[in-house]
Amino acid sequence: MNILLFTSAFPYGGDSENFLRNELNIGSKISSITVLPFSKRGSAREVPNNVLVNNVCNNQSKIFYLIVLIKMLFSFYFWKSILSKKFIKAKKINQKYFYIKSLFGALIIKTVVKKRKIHYDSDTIFYSYWLTYAPLGLAMLKREGLLKNKIVSRGHSYDVDEEEVGFHFPLRSLMYKYVDHIFPISTIAANTIIRRYPKSINKLNIQRLGVLSIKNSLNILEPGVIKVVSCSGVRSEKRVNLIFKSLNRYCMEHSKSIVQWTHIGGGGIDFENLKQETVFAEQNLNVNILGNLDYDEIYNYYKKNDINIFINLSLREGVPVAIMEALSASMTVLATDVGATSEIVNKEIGVLINKNFSQKDFNNGINYIIYNYYNLSKNTYEIYKNYYNSNNNYIDFYNILNHLNKT
Numbered sequence: 001m002n003i004l005l006f007t008s009a010f011p012y013g014g015d016s017e018n019f020l021r022n023e024l025n026i027g028s029k030i031s032s033i034t035v036l037p038f039s040k041r042g043s044a045r046e047v048p049n050n051v052l053v054n055n056v057c058n059n060q061s062k063i064f065y066l067i068v069l070i071k072m073l074f075s076f077y078f079w080k081s082i083l084s085k086k087f088i089k090a091k092k093i094n095q096k097y098f099y100i101k102s103l104f105g106a107l108i109i110k111t112v113v114k115k116r117k118i119h120y121d122s123d124t125i126f127y128s129y130w131l132t133y134a135p136l137g138l139a140m141l142k143r144e145g146l147l148k149n150k151i152v153s154r155g156h157s158y159d160v161d162e163e164e165v166g167f168h169f170p171l172r173s174l175m176y177k178y179v180d181h182i183f184p185i186s187t188i189a190a191n192t193i194i195r196r197y198p199k200s201i202n203k204l205n206i207q208r209l210g211v212l213s214i215k216n217s218l219n220i221l222e223p224g225v226i227k228v229v230s231c232s233g234v235r236s237e238k239r240v241n242l243i244f245k246s247l248n249r250y251c252m253e254h255s256k257s258i259v260q261w262t263h264i265g266g267g268g269i270d271f272e273n274l275k276q277e278t279v280f281a282e283q284n285l286n287v288n289i290l291g292n293l294d295y296d297e298i299y300n301y302y303k304k305n306d307i308n309i310f311i312n313l314s315l316r317e318g319v320p321v322a323i324m325e326a327l328s329a330s331m332t333v334l335a336t337d338v339g340a341t342s343e344i345v346n347k348e349i350g351v352l353i354n355k356n357f358s359q360k361d362f363n364n365g366i367n368y369i370i371y372n373y374y375n376l377s378k379n380t381y382e383i384y385k386n387y388y389n390s391n392n393n394y395i396d397f398y399n400i401l402n403h404l405n406k407t
Contacts, residue, residue, distance in 0.1 A: 001123065004036060004126050005128075006127070007038065009037050011035065020129065021047070023390070023394050028050045030399065031402065032050070035052065036054050037053070037057065037058055038108075081171060087099050103133075103171070105137070106137035110138070113137070113138065114141060126150065128153040131156070131182065134153070135179045136174070142178040151178070151179045152401065153182055157189065176203075182204050182205075189340060210388045210389050210390030212299070216381045218374070219308055222306075225260065226370060230312065231263070231265055231298065231322045235268075241274055244274065246313070248285055250359075260286045260288070261288065264291075265291070299325075310331040310333045310334070312334075314336060315355055327344070327383050328381070331380060332369050332376045334351050334362075334369060335353075344387070350369060350376060351369060
């Protein structure tokens with residue numbers, strides 16, 4: 001089975017879509033996969049030997065993009081988009097820009113496929129990792145009778161729950177009508193789609209993401225010492241600075257405890273600001289800002305260190321892959337109750353707090369985990385093994401794709 005996999009930037013872009021590597025390692029043993037990144041920024045990461053990378057979507061001439069833009073302005077899709085209620089009601093310029101940019105992206109995908117700038121045959125499955133512009137561009141081709149192949153897409157968080165992020169995608173009804181199968185990564189994502197596009201219910205099949213096993217052994221809790229880690233890009237919605245402030249205040253109020261906090265993940269100006277802020281950490285808060293690490297470096301760090309609590313205070317999430325990795329390394333979790341985080345974090349392995357939590361909520365969460373540490377910790381790996389094991393989840397997913405191709 002041949003699969004054309006449309007990504008945002010993978011394998012480019014630092015930590016962008018890093019979690020796709022696990023999927024490709026397994027999926028490439030079942031199917032022949034060609035990855036088509038929409039943008040190309042930074043150096044390429046390693047992909048499995050039998051996975052191809054085709055830059056046709058991000059490496060066309062300026063003339064090509066100009067022609068697509070001009071055609072877009074005179075297209076049925078453009079006028080249907082800008083006359084839609086969502087576009088008209090969008091009050092901010094950046095919301096309207098995002099709407100048009102998404103349509104432009106869809107038309108780039110449509111043109112690339114229509115002009116046969118990539119090779120595919122009748123058995124090829126078109127698979128988009130995100131429910132955004134790629135499946136829309138492919139749906140346009142199917143609507144026009146120019147594409148007979150199966151179109152499938154995953155659905156995560158921002159690409160499903162537009163109301164949550166405040167940015168809308170164009171022509172969603174058209175996309176949901178012509179995409180053949182949609183694979184939400186969580187129950188919450190599936191329910192969101194059903195609520196807004198109920199006719200799509202028969203196209204949905206929840207397929208969870210997964211990660212590799214790191215460490216199926218208890219992380220030792222030293223008396224008076226709490227080892228904490230967070231792992232994400234340092235940008236506003238991840239609120240890494242709030243992790244520091246909350247831990248710093250916790251240390252002020254618990255002077256007999258020593259907290260060792262490590263953050264993995266980098267960024268731009270927010271990352272530099274974070275490093276400057278942490279200079280003022282309390283004496284009993286030891287800060288270690290590692291910046292970006294590659295996939296193997298993160299796994300090795302988790303394997304070699306006894307980390308007690310993984311913290312995620314994000315404003316938005318799908319099902320956080322970083323938390324899956326934490327569970328596979330037998331860590332307990334303190335996280336904000338956003339997106340589908342509640343599907344992975346429960347009272348058996350940690351604590352969920354409101355996204356608008358108080359310092360008292362945070363302190364109580366840390367203390368609850370410490371007081372119940374061994375009971376919580378012994379459950380973490382079981383949750384990982386039962387629900388987020390990459391071998392199980394991705395073998396099932398690619399077998400489903402293989403079956404779809406025969407129907």
